[in-house]
Amino acid sequence: MKRPHRIGFVLYPQISTVNLAVSAVFEMANWKAGYPIYEITLVSERGGPVATSVGSNILTESYKRRSFDTILVAGEHNPAAAAPPGVVRYLRSAGRRGVRIASICTGTFVLAEAGLLDGRRATTHWNHARSLRERYPKVNLDVDRIFTSDGPIWTSAGMSAGIDLALALVEEDFGREMARETAKLMVVYHRRAGGQSQHSTLLDLDATSDRIQTVLAYAKRNLGKRLSMTDLADAACLSPRQFSRLFRDETGQAPAKAIELLRVESARLMMEAGRFSSEEIARKNGFGNRDRMRRSFIRAFGQPPQAIQRNMRAL
Incomplete structure (x- = not known):
């Protein structure tokens, strides 16, 4: 042996x-x-x-x-x-x-x-x-x-x-x-790839009320949809004005910015899995097209999706 x-x-x-x-x-x-x-x-x-x-x-x-x-x-x-x-x-x-x-x-x-x-x-x-x-x-x-x-x-x-x-x-x-x-x-997911972020957007947003937590969970389940301010406010059972104010107070972010962060996080995880094309990832996460996804990635990570994918392949 x-x-x-x-x-x-x-x-x-x-x-x-x-x-x-x-x-x-x-x-x-x-x-x-x-x-x-x-x-x-x-x-x-x-x-x-x-x-x-x-x-x-x-x-x-x-x-x-x-x-x-x-x-x-x-x-x-x-x-x-x-x-x-x-x-x-x-x-x-x-x-x-x-x-x-x-x-x-x-x-x-x-x-x-x-x-x-x-x-x-x-x-x-x-x-x-x-x-x-x-x-x-x-x-x-x-x-x-x-x-x-x-x-x-x-x-x-x-x-x-x-x-x-x-x-x-x-x-x-x-x-x-x-x-x-x-x-x-060990009852854990098969090991996460090293490129996975240390941060979770939902954890960083740190909503405290049930209403905002419900909205974030709703958004996470429906990233492929348009998710207008009215949609989010309805999920919270609030008027758009009340919802926007409460959301900012609890998370420090505008609702649109928070949704974008959820989308780029989800898209990055899909890239890491390596089973989807860029077009599929953009569509499934509500970007509409690759160009919009590219702009969101640059705002969030300072680099386009292609650079992140190259870094993953290099490991």
Whole structure:
């Protein structure tokens, strides 16, 4: 039997406990395979207990004099703190040997401190993107991705995006079918492609009243229709004037702008799926034609649909 793929999961004080969920991906892959295809070891510089962000301790082994095929680096809630010098030196050495190294959430800061991201594409939690850009200007940061891979270096956005990254690693190691079956065992969608946005338009709009939430749900179901102000006001059981004022108060957006954002988000996801032509995407999302969709994409993303599609194909 072939030896398991060895993963060293690097922890350090105050790591966020949500990072540990990533290890379940490799556990489920082992379960599906029926034997250990992964061997995961929780490691730290000195070994012993490592305090987490919630105050609990996790027992680790020292990574010194250990050999791994993949090194995962956890993140913490306060990336402004200095990266552990010993961990930085360890990662720098592993990088020189060509080991596959991946970070979860703000673990990107640790990889950047080690110089592993200079000139490479990377991502991190959107809330810390500005800080990373300022501290590490050599990093080619793409905050509108949930994970990236650039050579042997992988990075993910925050929280659940680490699971998507881990499923992508399983796919690279053992194929698409193994990743798909692992995702099914975890009761998650088959991994999101790295190009999916970290943001959700419905979440960003953050409507608080039932009326506006109902309108947004209605609009989401009917993006292929015209969706006039009267249609939206009727869905809210308000006059157009009352509806417009309430919508702006709750979301900070004009109704027409919000609908456009919902449309470009839906269109981008359809492009990512790769099963529809540009004409179909424009029609199904209520743009009417490709030219109108192009103008909306430029307003929303600063680039046309064709550029986004090229970026997806390049990954």
